[in-house]
Amino acid sequence: MREEPRQWILKKDPPSSEVDVEGVPSILLKLLGQRGVTGKENIEAFLNPRLKDLSDPFLLPNMEPAVERIFQAVDQNEHVIVYGDYDVDGVTSVALMRNVLDAYGVSGGIFIPKRGGEGYGLSDVAIDNLLAKHGKPDLVVTVDCGTASIDEIDRLGELGIDVIVVDHHEMSVRGCPDCIAVVNPKLGDDFHYLCAAGVVFKLAHALLKRRKAEGFDLKDYIDMVAVATVADIVPLVKENRLLVRHGLKRLPQTSNAGLKALQQVAGLSDNVSSMDVGFRIGPRINAAGRMDRPEDALSLLVEKDLEAAHRIASLLDEYNCQRQGHEKQIREEAMKMVYEQCDPINDPVIVLGSRNWHPGVVGIVASRLMRQFYKPTFIISIDEDGLGKGSGRSVEGISLVGAIQACPDDLISGGGHDMAAGLSIREEKLADFRKNFSEYVLETTSKEQRAPRMNVDSEIGFDVLSLEFMDSYDLLQPFGSQNPQPVFMSREVWLTEAPRHLKNNHLKLFLRQGISEHDAIFFGGGERTLPDPPWDVAFTIDRNTFRGRTSLQMVIQDVRASHSG
Incomplete structure (x- = not known):
């Protein structure tokens, strides 16, 4: 397989700082500095974000009229439909918005278009199907869509249906739709990093600030917002970082039967990382929409019974297997076309x-x-x-x-x-x-x-890599957009035995630098022609738990002949 080698770009050290934070190794202070986090107060806030630091939800654009209109629906016993998208962010947004409305006693239903026949967002065919299924509602709340649906929202208005848009997508060049409110951070100067579920969370917070809903605790939904935030690959900065950090902690003990069943089906342990969400939870939820069955993903997230949730989670797992089959077929054909065309x-x-x-x-x-x-x-x-x-x-x-x-x-x-x-x-x-x-x-x-290039955060020696180092390293989590998992490099690395070939062309490597040894996994490494050692290796690090034993695992990103520049 002929590929152009990547240039490794070793990031420069940030400006030197005399800041000393107890228990934080100097290399982590360096990584924080590269991310623009400096000063003791900012570092401590980054490493230990607190829920009480969440800002006033009414700072978001058009929050006030949205809250007023929803409480009108509550007080007048109106019929409200929540309309969303079929991906993880859309499905979680629908589930959270519907749960909030249910807590206030609002009647209505939910509608998610099918990717194949109805397409993304509001469309005429989807509106026709919504009306056929639910009749004419008093209010439609669109989540994770609607910002650019000017003509479709005009149509709903002509039918006498009010609309609130709760979204995070970019504005249309034609401006905003004519509706009750467009609650979208892109209309303001802040919170542009939020996914749709994050905006819905803010709307729920605003509603609860004005009027409590008996038996409803918004903290119970932070794990759902965390899943959406990671899966939608929005920047893990500011309040997103806060929500994801606390949401990931809650996931193993979640009160949501669907998320609990999904973790069991995915084989997750008591510690759930953003990588687990991105590669094991999110794809199973997304698979339902990809197979034109988004209603199954939504059913999972609103199911109360764990046994029933487990049946749905198993169904989503089957969809994911089907998705993987389609993906393998397309990738193989596409790869052949790359080299032919x-x-x-x-x-x-x-x-x-x-x-x-x-x-x-x-x-x-x-x-x-x-x-x-x-x-x-x-x-x-x-x-x-x-x-x-x-x-x-x-x-x-x-x-x-x-x-x-x-x-x-x-x-x-x-x-x-x-x-x-x-x-x-x-x-x-x-x-x-x-x-x-x-x-x-x-x-x-x-x-x-x-x-082709790869950014390397820091050079590090094998002797530094330990579970004790992982304890402080984990404070940098959650990793994702704008807070990527650090890539380290080590030089003059030797093999202690021949690479072991695993399924799907993965390699297990047994590496030594000096007197320190570590095992590593190189996903897809079996497709590469590796140079003769010694190597320079670029890698990330993770915890690996196998048969009750936890160890630090290196995940190889690239290998080159040592001293190759």
Whole structure:
């Protein structure tokens, strides 16, 4: 497999500081400094965030009219529908919003569109189906969607249905929809980091500040918000960090039957990390939406009975296995196409499409190919009528939104975020889009910016790596967007025995530096041609518990011949 080697960029040490925080090793102070966390007070707040530091929810835009309108629905016994998205953030947002309304005695229902037939967000076909299922509600609360649904919300208004939007997505160039309130941090100057479930949490907090709901404790839902925040890959900064830190602590003892059953099915232990959420909990919830069964994910999160929840969690696990099968098929076919249709080293982008690919899985494959080849990537599923729906993932410094805006003649529609976006395109336009997307990238970036690279936080010796070090290292958690898991490097590393090949082309390595030895796992390492030792190794560290024994495990990110620059 021919890939361009990555350049390792060792981060510079932050400006020296005389700050000394008891019990925090100097290397962790260095890592905090690299993240812009300096000064004793800020360091202690980062390492030990407190729930009492949550800010006033009424600081969010349009919170006041949203609260007033919901209490009108409470007092007048109105019929309220919560309308959401089919991913983890959307499903958890619907579950939390519905639970809040139920606590106030508000009647109504929930509606989540299907990815295949109704698409993302509000659409005419989804509105038709909502009305057919629930009748005409007095109020619709959209969560994790609605900000850009100007025409659809106008239609609801013409039908005499009020709308509150609770969202975190970007505004439309046409402005805000005409509705009761758009509670979206993007309309203000702060809280832009929140996911939709975080905004719903803020709305619930605002409601409870004005009027208590008997028997409802918002802290019971912090674990659900944490799952959404990690799964939606929003920045783990400020209140997001606070919510995720406390939510992860609550997950093993969660009062939510669905989350408890899901952890059991996923084989999680008493300590749940953001990685566990990102790679084991989130994918199982997402799989239901990808298989056009989002209602099953929602049923799991609102189920009260643990035995029933376990049956649903097992069903989601089956969906995830189906998703993995589709993903494997698409990835294998896409990899073959990369080498047949592209130059994986010199081409600036990857754009691939097929009529054989499941539309619910293309985003995962785009992400995998983007990481493997370090190129902005779109993977597109094309239906029998030649209409393609694709997902894109990008590398640092290349905006997919900018690329979409630069190719208006090639696309039917498109949008999203700089690093992740979706589009619709006709099959016959794929070649034109690939060409124009490539030109956009070449014109807006330098060759150096496009070169594969990996940021390394710090050089560290094997002798430092211990469970005691992990205890203080864990204070940096949760890891995620804008607080990434640190990547360390060690030089002059030798093998103590031959690599052991595991399933799925993973390797188990037995490493030594000086007199210190550590085992390591190298995911996908069996696909690589490894240089002769000694090596420089780049790695992250995690706890590994096996048969009741906990150890520090190195997870290899890259290997190069020692002294290779």
